[in-house]
Amino acid sequence: MDIFLQQLANGLTIGSIFALVALGYTMVYGVMKLINFAHGDMVAASAFVGLTIYTQVMGQATSLVAVIAIFFLSAAVMACVGIILERLAYRPLREAPRLSAVVSALGASLMIQNGIMLIWGPQMRIFPELIPQVYWDINGVVISLIQVLILVLSLGLMIALYLFVEKTRMGAAIRASAIDQDAARLMGINVNRIIAIIFIIGSSLGAVGGLFIGLYYRGITFNMGWQYGLYAFIAAILGGIGNIPGAMLGGMMLGLFQAFIAGYISSTWADAFTFILLILILIVRPTGLLGERVAGKV
Amino acid sequence: MKRTFRNILLTLFTIVLMAGLSWADTLKVGVQAPITGSYANEGQGIENGVRLMAAQINAKGGVMGRQIEVIVCDDQGTAMAAAICAKDLVNKGVAMVIGSYTSTAAEAAQKTYFNAGVLQTSDGTADSLTEHGYWTFLRNSFPNSAEAVFAANYMVNVKSYKRIAVISDFSSYAAGLAEATVAEIKKAGGNVVTYAKIKADSQNFTPVLTNIKSKNPDVIFFAGYYSDGGQLRAQQKALGIKADFIGGDANDNADFAKLAGSSAKGALIINVPSPDALPYEIAKTFIADYQRTYGMMPPSIWGLMNIDGMRAIIHAMEHNQSFDTKKAADYLHNMDKPLEGITGSISFAADGNRIGGAYVVKEIQADNSYKVIYAQ
Numbered sequence: 001m002d003i004f005l006q007q008l009a010n011g012l013t014i015g016s017i018f019a020l021v022a023l024g025y026t027m028v029y030g031v032m033k034l035i036n037f038a039h040g041d042m043v044a045a046s047a048f049v050g051l052t053i054y055t056q057v058m059g060q061a062t063s064l065v066a067v068i069a070i071f072f073l074s075a076a077v078m079a080c081v082g083i084i085l086e087r088l089a090y091r092p093l094r095e096a097p098r099l100s101a102v103v104s105a106l107g108a109s110l111m112i113q114n115g116i117m118l119i120w121g122p123q124m125r126i127f128p129e130l131i132p133q134v135y136w137d138i139n140g141v142v143i144s145l146i147q148v149l150i151l152v153l154s155l156g157l158m159i160a161l162y163l164f165v166e167k168t169r170m171g172a173a174i175r176a177s178a179i180d181q182d183a184a185r186l187m188g189i190n191v192n193r194i195i196a197i198i199f200i201i202g203s204s205l206g207a208v209g210g211l212f213i214g215l216y217y218r219g220i221t222f223n224m225g226w227q228y229g230l231y232a233f234i235a236a237i238l239g240g241i242g243n244i245p246g247a248m249l250g251g252m253m254l255g256l257f258q259a260f261i262a263g264y265i266s267s268t269w270a271d272a273f274t275f276i277l278l279i280l281i282l283i284v285r286p287t288g289l290l291g292e293r294v295a296g297k298v
Numbered sequence: 299m300k301r302t303f304r305n306i307l308l309t310l311f312t313i314v315l316m317a318g319l320s321w322a323d324t325l326k327v328g329v330q331a332p333i334t335g336s337y338a339n340e341g342q343g344i345e346n347g348v349r350l351m352a353a354q355i356n357a358k359g360g361v362m363g364r365q366i367e368v369i370v371c372d373d374q375g376t377a378m379a380a381a382i383c384a385k386d387l388v389n390k391g392v393a394m395v396i397g398s399y400t401s402t403a404a405e406a407a408q409k410t411y412f413n414a415g416v417l418q419t420s421d422g423t424a425d426s427l428t429e430h431g432y433w434t435f436l437r438n439s440f441p442n443s444a445e446a447v448f449a450a451n452y453m454v455n456v457k458s459y460k461r462i463a464v465i466s467d468f469s470s471y472a473a474g475l476a477e478a479t480v481a482e483i484k485k486a487g488g489n490v491v492t493y494a495k496i497k498a499d500s501q502n503f504t505p506v507l508t509n510i511k512s513k514n515p516d517v518i519f520f521a522g523y524y525s526d527g528g529q530l531r532a533q534q535k536a537l538g539i540k541a542d543f544i545g546g547d548a549n550d551n552a553d554f555a556k557l558a559g560s561s562a563k564g565a566l567i568i569n570v571p572s573p574d575a576l577p578y579e580i581a582k583t584f585i586a587d588y589q590r591t592y593g594m595m596p597p598s599i600w601g602l603m604n605i606d607g608m609r610a611i612i613h614a615m616e617h618n619q620s621f622d623t624k625k626a627a628d629y630l631h632n633m634d635k636p637l638e639g640i641t642g643s644i645s646f647a648a649d650g651n652r653i654g655g656a657y658v659v660k661e662i663q664a665d666n667s668y669k670v671i672y673a674q
Contacts, residue, residue, distance in 0.1 A: 006504075007505055011505075123338035123339045124336060124338065124553065126553060126557055129560055133532075133535065133559070133560050133561065142536070142537050142538035218528075218532065219501070221499075223335070224501075258502075259505045262502075262505035263506070267505060267506050268468075
């Protein structure tokens with residue numbers, strides 16, 4: 001039972017990081033029907049931006065205020081990068097065939113990845129221990145402060161996002177743009193602005209995810225975005241791509257699934273089982289767990 | 299008119315310059331190392347070291363009058379890129395290749411160098427590297443089998459651990475070291491409670507560690523690389539696993555302690571002595587030069603081992619007064635007197651293994667420095 005609960009805690013931590021990153025994929029897909037392959041690399045970039053802010057701007061001050069400032073500044077920087085990315089790589093191709101936009105996304109992914117390598121170098125960079133290593137042993141289940149922080153902050157952000165999309169006027173505009181861009185435009189919604197907002201939110205959430213990776217695992221490499229991007233992408237598909245609660249559910253599920261497979265079967269097989277799960281879900285429910293069947297536009 | 303004349307002159311000048319470069323014979327030295335990727339730190343250490351050594355030799359007039367030209371290829375520590383590097387370096391006409399850092403990458407390139415008669419010297423410790431019978435391969439480190447005997451003896455007889463957990467990744471080096479160590483532990487009468495494997499670079503090792511925790515070991519022996527080892531150590535502490543942590547030789551890199559952060563203290567690492575602990579005069583001079591040139595210490599002992607391999611090959615060529623690689627290899631396999639090296643005396647057995655090797659156990663201190671707590 002101890003082991004089960006411990007694996008549950010492990011899985012929820014990594015799952016909430018997957019979920020945060022998956023939200024970026026799913027929101028962009030929801031509105032633009034585009035898979036933003038550069039998102040994973042944006043996540044990696046945010047970890048490097050955060051590290052630079054800590055060493056250069058903050059002067060390596062380790063305080064709660066500094067940590068919060070790093071989160072806000074990194075999110076702001078990545079939001080700007082997200083807007084620029086959309087303007088340069090996606091907006092010119094909005095009317096082009098779907099494939100062109102996908103290729104553009106792949107190109108953007110490579111460009112960001114190599115950009116990180118050029119700016120910060122190819123070697124692994126190491127995050128300082130910003131969150132003190134405090135852990136609690138509850139009947140044999142050990143939970144660390146950083147795990148609690150990741151879980152609480154991620155859940156908070158996800159609930160806030162859900163409320164924003166479901167309850168506000170802006171959220172309604174986002175949902176309307178997701179359903180039918182032309183109709184939304186006729187209703188007086190500035191779709192370009194909505195898309196910019198989507199990129200701001202998606203990139204900021206990805207930035208928080210990237211910082212969590214840096215703070216939790218400490219070692220960051222320029223090419224790590226691919227791995228996290230892939231898992232988050234799978235999480236988004238599991239939950240039903242384009243569906244916001246789906247991405248949250250998918251991320252958590254994937255984290256738990258990987259923890260239990262690695263814990264009870266073998267970490268060797270964790271990836272294989274992850275993809276088997278993906279295939280099974282796509283066979284049984286092609287639209288993902290929470291995805292709705294939407295008639296394709298002609 | 300004047301401009302045309304100048305252009306013609308410039309073109310002529312360029313042609314003469316290019317021709318001049320190809321006329322002047324150089325000794326081409328290839329470096330195959332992970333310049334990017336998880337082990338970039340080590341790869342750059344090898345490249346920096348080789349470049350510095352080449353510059354020092356060139357300043358003294360080169361090798362038998364030929365200047366050394368260093369050609370670097372990035373193998374990313376992977377077999378796939380290594381195979382491409384090998385072909386590329388051979389095509390560029392190198393006489394010897396220094397590297398790679400990982401056994402996996404060194405092994406993937408071996409056959410190409412053997413077929414081309416290009417000498418290769420690597421710090422890869424996987425035993426399989428010298429089991430193919432390639433005369434071109436010279437190991438400048440000491441094989442896993444030797445380290446396994448030392449590690450097993452230390453854990454079973456010196457520390458008397460009752461429950462030993464072993465972790466490795468899937469690379470040639472790590473799996474080889476772990477399997478050899480498990481076998482040696484059993485031979486020494488020790489008890490291996492679990493042998494788990496992790497995927498290198500996957501960062502999330504808590505599921506595996508949680509399983510290990512349930513086996514209640516009193517020591518975790520990790521055969522794998524520092525980029526994973528530091529994170530394993532941190533996650534071990536975060537899960538409240540009280541066991542000691544012993545890392546195999548590839549954990550011997552300054553980044554291990556940085557990654558583990560405050561958890562690094564008390565972790566043990568088994569390897570040959572660190573660069574700063576090398577007692578030899580030649581080592582002190584070279585490391586001082588390295589620090590002056592690059593503004594930092596070599597990342598680990600591995601870069602220096604590779605440079606010793608390079609020095610041995612050049613020494614052989616100078617001894618033979620010939621650039622013939624086969625003759626150099628024959629000389630190195632039957633040296634009557636070992637060469638004085640940066641990492642100790644260097645000579646090779648007939649199968650290309652480096653002779654000798656004394657391991658130590660280093661304990662990481664609170665300030666991330668090493669303290670040798672046990673020596674062979």
